[in-house]
Amino acid sequence: MTHIKINKEPVELFKILKFEGVVASGGEAKAVIADGQVKVNGAVETQKRKKIVDGDNIEFMEQEYQIVLE
Template sequence: MNTVYINAAPIELNKLLKFESLVSSGGEAKMVIENGLVKVNGSIEKQKRKKLNVGDIVQFMEQEFIIALDI
């Protein structure tokens, strides 16, 4: 599992995918979310702007990421 450090919580799901270079653009992030390819805390998430907080786990393309606060 990879750790994603953020400066402030929450962060939007689509922005996380883009900032972590899991997708090439914001449009692609929205598309993969709408198509049900992303899970948050074990459930398929279709909200593009889903607010992620510290401790949330995101799964995409057989990778897992946990959100942590960068202190």
């Protein structure tokens, strides 16, 4: 599991995917979320602007990421 550090919360889901380089662009992030390819805390998430906070887990393409507030 990879840890993603954030310095404020909440952060929108698509921004985390984009800024961490999980996907190439914000548009791609929105597309994979809308397509149901991303899970948050074990459940498929289709809200692009889902608010992500400390302790949340994100799964995408068999990779897991845990959000940690600095």
